[in-house]
Amino acid sequence: MLWIPITVAAAGFQVARNAAQRSLLTGAGPWGATLVRFLFGLPFSLVFSGIALLLMPSDLRVTPVTLAWAALGGTMQLGATAALLTAMQRSSFALGTAFQQSGLPFAAILGLLVFGDHLSLRGWGGVLLASAGLLVLSWPRTGEATRDWTAAGLGTLSGFCFAISANAFRQSALALDPVHPVPAALVTVVIVQAMQSAGLTLWMALKDRHSLMAAVGSWRVSMGAGLFGALASAGWFIALALSPAGPVRAVGVVEMPMAALAGRRLFAEQVTLRQWVAGSVTALGVVLAAFG
Numbered sequence: 095m096l097w098i099p100i101t102v103a104a105a106g107f108q109v110a111r112n113a114a115q116r117s118l119l120t121g122a123g124p125w126g127a128t129l130v131r132f133l134f135g136l137p138f139s140l141v142f143s144g145i146a147l148l149l150m151p152s153d154l155r156v157t158p159v160t161l162a163w164a165a166l167g168g169t170m171q172l173g174a175t176a177a178l179l180t181a182m183q184r185s186s187f188a189l190g191t192a193f194q195q196s197g198l199p200f201a202a203i204l205g206l207l208v209f210g211d212h213l214s215l216r217g218w219g220g221v222l223l224a225s226a227g228l229l230v231l232s233w234p235r236t237g238e239a240t241r242d243w244t245a246a247g248l249g250t251l252s253g254f255c256f257a258i259s260a261n262a263f264r265q266s267a268l269a270l271d272p273v274h275p276v277p278a279a280l281v282t283v284v285i286v287q288a289m290q291s292a293g294l295t296l297w298m299a300l301k302d303r304h305s306l307m308a309a310v311g312s313w314r315v316s317m318g319a320g321l322f323g324a325l326a327s328a329g330w331f332i333a334l335a336l337s338p339a340g341p342v343r344a345v346g347v348v349e350m351p352m353a354a355l356a357g358r359r360l361f362a363e364q365v366t367l368r369q370w371v372a373g374s375v376t377a378l379g380v381v382l383a384a385f386g
Contacts, residue, residue, distance in 0.1 A: 095323075095335060095340065097262050097332070097333040097336040097337040097341075098345055099346075100329050100332050100333045100336075101161075101329065101333040101342055101345040101348075102329070102345065102348055103325075103329050103332045103335060103345055104325075104326045104327075104328075104329025104346070105326075105346050105348050105349035105352060106176075106349075106352055107322045107323075107325040107326035107328045107329060107343075108235050108322075108323075108326040108349055109349055109352045110322040111131060111319050111322035111323040111326055112178075112179075112320035113132075113181070113317055114174075114316075114318045114322060115127040115128070115130065115131060115179055115264075115319050116179065116182055116183070117315060118130065118253040118308075118309065118312055118315060118316065118319070119179060119182075119183055121308040121311075121312060122305050122308040122309040122312065123302070123303055123305040123308075124179045124180050124183075125176055125294065125298060125302060126175040126298070126302070126306060126308055126309035127309065127319075128172060128179065128294065129291070129294050129295065129298065129309050130309050130315075130316035130319045130320055131175060131307070131319055131320065131322075131323040132287045132290040132294065132318075132323070133291040133294075133295060133320070134311075134316045134319060134320025134321075134323075134324040135287055135319075135320040135321070135324035135327065136284070136288060136324075137293050138197075138320060138321050138324035139280070139282075139284045139287055139324045139327065139328065140142070140281045142280050142283070142324065142328050143280040143281050143283065143284050144369045146276055146277040146281075147281070148278045150274060150276055150277050150280065151277075152271050152273070152274035152277045153271060153273075153274075154270050154274075154277065154278060154281055155270065155271070155289065156270065156285070157269060157270075158314075159265075159269045160257065160269040160270045160282075160285070161271060161285070162268050163262045163265040163266035164262070164263070164266040164285045165289060166258070166260040166262045166280060167258070167261075167262030167263040167266060167286060168179045168259070168286040168287075168289045168290045168293075170180045170255040170258040170262065170289055171255070171256065171259040171286070171290070172293075172294060173251075173255050174251075174252045174253075174254075174255035174256045175252075176226075176258060176324065177248045177249070177251045177252040178248075178249065178252040178256075181245045181248040181249040181252060188293075192264075200276065202269050203384060208261065208279050217344075219379075220344060220378075220379045221344055222342055222380065223375060223378060223379030224347055224375075224378075224379025226379070227372045227375035227378075227379060228238070228375075229363040230375070238378055249358045253274075256340070256343075257343065259336055260330070260339040260342065260343060261339045261381070262340070263282060263286065263331055263334055264334040264335065264339055266282050266285070267279045267282045267331060267334065267335040268335065270282055273292045275332065275335035275336055276332055276335070278332035278335060279328070279332040279334070279335040280327075280328055280332070282329065282331055283324070283327045283328055283331050286327075287324075287327070295365070304308035326329070331344070333345075335380070344379070347379075
């Protein structure tokens with residue numbers, strides 16, 4: 095059950111990273127804010143993986159299977175991050191985070207159908223309960239349906255892409271070394287972030303140089319986003335190496351109350367009573383899924 099506290103810690107770091115990225119949206123746009131997560135996180139990930147390999151030597155074998163899963167997961171994560179940040183811009187920091195959690199049922203179903211990851215009956219009950227809470231949480235407010243539905247659509251797309259990436263990262267780490275999950279997970283982070291940094295930097299240099307320069311120019315905030323992003327990725331990847339993606343995504347919903355508090359303190363955002371009740375229902379589902 096070590097994956098549970100690791101997932102909670104990763105969720106906290108992810109909230110901090112998302113807050114830093116959101117502050118970059120105005121100048122760098124969604125793709126520039128997405129890039130800093132990988133480009134500025136890569137040096138930290140290299141350090142983390144180096145320490146892990148020194149402390150826990152393992153027989154890592156980079157194969158085409160490892161790289162293929164890493165490439166699929168990295169591509170899905172790029173699109174998911176850009177969609178998530180745009181959803182936050184169109185709604186709020188807390189609700190954008192809630193929309194992202196739509197990846198919970200997707201991750202559980204994909205894990206079952208594609209990879210044969212099984213949950214208990216109680217675990218599936220938790221996934222369904224958490225998903226119902228998320229649906230209520232993200233339902234549009236009266237008078238703002240168009241704006242909210244656009245944000246919800248982008249957030250759901252983000253969740254679906256995150257679900258694919260979570261399962262792909264798990265398979266990549268298992269292909270790298272199924273016996274030593276921690277170093278395998280951290281080296282997988284480095285492989286994925288190197289691919290993402292190179293690909294997105296090249297694309298932006300050709301298509302959106304202004305956003306690229308804005309992201310690099312805001313290096314202090316970008317460095318913070320990179321550090322928190324590297325810590326979050328390390329936690330998520332280790333948890334996914336230790337457990338199927340469905341339960342990990344379920345426990346990761348703990349990110350929602352963290353985001354609500356951060357949105358209130360950093361961006362002066364309010365959370366309604368309905369959202370708090372729905373969040374409590376979701377939290378109950380998380381507990382059932384985690385210990386199912």
